[in-house]
Amino acid sequence: MSFLSAFFYDRCLATAEEACLREWRQELLGQVSGHVLEIGAGTGANIDFYPETVVRLVMSEPDKNMRKQLEARLENSNLENASVSGGSAENIEADAASFDFVVTSLVCCSVTCLDTVFLEIRRVLKPSGCLVFMEHVAADERSNRRRWQNRVTPLWRRLASNCHLNRETEAAMLSAGFTIREIKHESMRKVIPLVRPTIRGIAARD
Numbered sequence: 098m099s100f101l102s103a104f105f106y107d108r109c110l111a112t113a114e115e116a117c118l119r120e121w122r123q124e125l126l127g128q129v130s131g132h133v134l135e136i137g138a139g140t141g142a143n144i145d146f147y148p149e150t151v152v153r154l155v156m157s158e159p160d161k162n163m164r165k166q167l168e169a170r171l172e173n174s175n176l177e178n179a180s181v182s183g184g185s186a187e188n189i190e191a192d193a194a195s196f197d198f199v200v201t202s203l204v205c206c207s208v209t210c211l212d213t214v215f216l217e218i219r220r221v222l223k224p225s226g227c228l229v230f231m232e233h234v235a236a237d238e239r240s241n242r243r244r245w246q247n248r249v250t251p252l253w254r255r256l257a258s259n260c261h262l263n264r265e266t267e268a269a270m271l272s273a274g275f276t277i278r279e280i281k282h283e284s285m286r287k288v289i290p291l292v293r294p295t296i297r298g299i300a301a302r303d
């Protein structure tokens with residue numbers, strides 16, 4: 098991300114955070130505990146919602162401009178036992194089976210290879226572990242919105258740090274071997290129509 102995109106990231110999402118994202122983050126993160134890895138933590142929008150049941154939290158963020166904001170936010174938070182790391186989700190710097198939960202929020206749209214990322218997440222999760230996700234995704238295949246997502250994505254990716262409007266994230270999760278335990282499909286409010294379709298929930302590693 099450029100310095101400017103990172104600088105304006107929170108401001109761009111502010112109305113959507115107020116309209117729905119904060120509530121969704123709270124609902125999802127209230128369920129995590131133990132050893133937790135967050136991938137693509139950005140500016141740290143999830144920091145306020147981690148419960149005390151989290152024993153160790155690793156917040157990974159490859160972009161140095163986003164990471165600076167993440168570190169500053171973490172320093173000003175009450176979170177103990179949390180650390181920040183770099184590195185991309187395609188090559189997670191962690192031992193196999195070392196986390197109870199992996200968290201992704203608004204990240205799967207931007208990674209380079211979603212299939213590799215899900216295999217990596219499964220590798221670092223304990224056998225009983227779960228992925229907690231909140232992602233904007235492709236609209237229904239036959240919809241007009243989806244046709245527009247397909248048309249606009251090549252340009253959008255260049256303007257918005259590799260963000261794809263038409264990612265089939267749920268299907269990729271299933272192909273990687275996850276079992277979806279809970280999923281909600283809902284429209285993200287206060288964003289442009291092509292970004293509105295979202296999924297959020299929990300998927301078990303096995």
Ligand SMILES: C[S@@+](CC[C@H](N)C(=O)[O-])C[C@H]1O[C@@H](n2cnc3c(N)ncnc32)[C@H](O)[C@@H]1O
Nearest residue numbers: 137138139142160163185186202203207208209
């Ligand atoms: C739209 S922001 C979301 C930030 C935060 N998770 C949130 O909920 O607001 C996407 C983040 O994913 C990160 N990202 C992009 N590609 C990545 C990759 N391959 N591995 C890990 N993080 C990545 C970006 O640097 C950026 O911080």
